[in-house]
Amino acid sequence: MNTLISSSIPCLESLPDELFYDIFEYLSVRDLYDGFYNLNYRFASILSSLTNVYGEMITKEEAYSPAFLFFATRITILSVEHVEPIDFSPFVALRSLRLHTEPNRSQCQSIQLLSHLEYLFVDKPRVEHFYYSISLSFFVLTNTFPSLQSCRLNLIPFKDKQQWTLVPSLHILNISIGNPRVYPQILYACPSLVTFNLEFTPHFTTPPKVFFDSSHTSLRQLKLRLNCTTFSYCQIIDLLLSLVPNLIYLSIRGSLSDANNIDIDSFAVILYHRVPKLNKFFLKMAIQESLINTQQDDNYENIQQLHPLFQYIIIDPSTQYTPARLIIQSESG
Template sequence: MNIDIPQLLYIFENLPNEILLEIFDYIHLNDLIRAFYNLNYRLNSILFSSNTHLYIVFPDDIIENSTHKKILLNFIRRQKYIARLRLSNDGPLLEHEFIRFPYIRSLILDIPTSEHIEMVSPKRFPRLEYLRVGYASATAQLNKLHQHIFSNGFPLLKKCSLNNIGEYQSWTGSPSIYSLGIWSNDPCLVIERVLYASMYLISFHLFLKWPSAYSILQDQIISQHTHLKYLKLHLSGLWTLEKLDSFLAYIPTVKILDLSSSYFDSHMIYFQWNFKELAYIFSCRLPNLSHFDCEIIFQNWKKIDLEEIPSFHSCFNCINYEIYADDDLFIRVFTDK
């Protein structure tokens, strides 16, 4: 028996706004303009609504498409709802008005200059939710930016990735930040300033170089952090298990810990990881720890007994190792995910 099945017409413009927004998020800006700009009022309103994360890479989107450069610049100048901006190099900001958009929620500075950093202010970016700043040596400008960040200058800021935090400043705190990535060579500053200012921080990605000036952190530097759940800690410099113990004492709520070290750090290569002692530190300092990852390089002075490691702590059940160099001098210890 033949049954006539009605043919449904799937017309692009009949799709719900939510589906169109999802589709537009995967299409490059130049292609969006060529395909959908000025077709009709509805598509224009969806393209440039305040909910659209319109992603601009400057100056790449301008320079690399000279054919559409004029229309693209005119289009950008007219849009106040651009939500994501990325400055991809350290070139001069030829179109200075281009960055003056009050609706930008995501800002990335790949190779920030002092001029770039100077422009990142609460007045210019009042709705900023995500900020990533690459390495820069502009100390004065960075200090001012860090003051804004850790004193609630950006009250909507949730995620932040910074470099070279190394100056003591009086920060009043930023309760909105829940995810943070930084590089520092000052353990006391991390505990006394960064963690204290980020009182509701949940996820922390920390590159911490331990200097020769510190032996261990003294007890009662400041109160313990009460919200941190995930710590990804990259170790460099003069770390010891005793120093790691003193650091973890300030973050007892951590549930997920990721430790790593580099082959290119001459100090950490010769660091000897005693997993029995490490397990004792975890038991004392991190009572809520439920997941542990590691990727560490060190000299193979003695073979690790993999059969014995899981018995030290329940989080050690996936640890493995491999030879890192042909001469067997170094080994890589890692979590088998």
Template sequence: MKFEYLPNEILLDIFEYFHLRDLFQTFHNLNFRLNQLLYESFRSYSLDLRSISRYDFDIICQQHLPIILHKITSIHLADNDETPNLPQRFLSQSISVDQFTHLKSLSIHSIQSIDIIHQIIKQSQQVTHLKIIKCFCEYKEIQLINQIWSLPKLTFCHLDNLISKGIYFSELLTPSSTIKYLSIKNIICDFRSLSYVFQKTPSLQHLSTTIVCTEKFEKIPPPTNPLLTKLSLSYDGSIPSLMNLFQHMPLLRSLTISTSYLLLDGDEWQAILTDCLPQLKYFHFKMSFQFPQNYDTNDAADELLATYQSEFWIKKHQWHVQCDWNASDPFYGAILYTLPYMFHDYHYVNDSCSKSTLPNKTTCQTHIHVKNLQCEHNIVNHFIYLSTKFTNLSHLDLILPFNNEFLRNISTFTHLKSLDVTLLSSRDAYQQLQCLLNHTPHLYLLRFSHLSDMNEALFSLSNPSIRRLDFLNKQSMIYNWYFNTDECQALTNSILGRQCQTLIIDIQARNDVLDLVNNLTNLRSLIFQCKDDKGKQKLLSTTDDELIQWFHEHLPSTCTISRDAHISSIIQMWIR
């Protein structure tokens, strides 16, 4: 059967699988019937602007949005390396967020202006789900929190890693009777702030937070929240303070907790859970700790695991635990966690040892929730063999070269989306990297965290799915490698360069920037440092910035050019 003969119901089901920009690029103006389905019959759209070209963005905003405003149910906005300055451009259109009358979900990521965030939230009175992730909040953060708590229909609120000097929830003035699910990850709370969160969020049922207690016997002041049934907690404090917290959560049914430098054995946990959390059904923990020095770690692990093999753990709840430690660690570091491992991040060292309370040696399903894996090898022994299967990884951080035994587990990387590699030498590293790329069919981002030297093998790498290349280490600006003219030309002619859409790089000469923009035909955003940038040491206005003005004179007017608000030496271009 030909596609155009399919009934409307099937076509509408097919539309559900398309990104909005791809949907209109593929089906718009093919015939009257498809246009009618797109504009009239299709029930709802998700407006995802996190990875979009400037051209597609303008087409959507100018041609399609005015017609489907009332059908947009979710919006994703980002001001990052993929779409620099997109929120400013979005708000400059003749469309405001409050015109999306059926908007329910709003997600904003990496926006660097608190004023823009305020403007967006002010126009989002109808949303029920809100996510604000990695946004710039150096000041006015409490005004933002009060503004969020004032949203009349908000039930789900996720705030993660707001770059701020500190959010003081004790200054929270506006109560929210609608918020039931609150995640304030990577935002440190103390008991006093937590008490204010409970007071101003009386309907709260699920909470994810980070708590730091500086006193050994700290108590949470009233009011508390007896309605809380699910808690995900990163905790830094004493055991007595932790018990004081749990005593105010009698209805808690699910607890996920990670701790640092704190260790409870099975008997201690059993006493806490029995006395403080009688309704608990789902329990997951990860405790980072240190074994006593000058003590046999193998024997210490056996003694610790023995406390988790009682009837309470094995028969009543069927909760199993595992202990991992690095045999060469001079500080005797270790982690103890429940199985399956329920946390997204995992640090693997090649000479790690593991023991668990599982009745058999099968561990293939114990780490299926790990998304981000950092692999590290001992400098004496480059052998890496993953005895544990990580079958759902989306990000891998790896040092090359490694022992080829590592490739035995290469099939576990079929879901990998991003890869960070540190190249210590070029002898075997590039060959191994290509072998790894051959087994990552969905890889989107390849980042070189460190290049010890530039090798022509770099420009022979290939992987058909990669769309983003990152050579600029923002975390350690000391080790960045500046590409010269020949290297920029080689990158332009390489397979990865020709398919690259987002490029993050250090460049020696400004003219090479023009060549990259003009010759990389798929490039839509370019983030770079330029070695001959005279204004990189200070923030400059657009009119006084010599290099920015030079690029405006030599590039099309459609190209958006600006400096990073936090690292002034980095220039951002949204090209096409």
């Protein structure tokens, strides 16, 4: 193996530095350090000059490895897969942080130091971990990260009076909620939000009949995921769209509602009334078998005539593992 590496070095030496800079952008700090640092002085110098590197921290001990100690001040993207306390103070250049599990209290306190974060992503928590964790949503929505542009969080709870401040830098947000009343609170706290990916937890709490909050004028894309509920999907969607009149893209994915199928006629009226600027649309909804026969009898053309964005209609029958599904979209594919 050593002979193979030794014989490859002259070939590598003939390549220009610019090529290595391009290649090294796609390698983690561990691969960079283990693979190139000890080859010769030239490669060690190239590694020393890198200013935009990516790190993966699977265990707590990796933070003290030679690779992380060498690159720490130049790591701009970091992925963390453990829940042990982390000292983030060496990562002064960090701009993007991904946590594979919901952070515990100790990690949350450390993450507050990363005031220059632009991207923050938290994967869904494990069930056994969720009970001793604390959400990052409070820190995000109190503008602890004033440069934050894109964020994915887990559940954001509702309180009558949130201790939040405005987060003017945030443009993209991906969250789940269990109470629809937190929706206008989030919109108010994020006045520059352009893309909102919103998931409702199964059996979420009763939605109000109307929101009395001001409209959010910046939002352009809303992606909804509606899980099992006893409430009418038309009622919920009408409520949500009432605050975002400038929406141009709407995507809805939903499980079968206990309040029966979505009323396509009423839904089309809601789109006309609430989001007149809409130019792109996607709906994928679980439906009862009875709707299949109804739509086949009425013909797909009847659905297409309800709204100009109802261009492509697909009804998939149920299988042993999946319910019947209705798909309506403005574009093919």
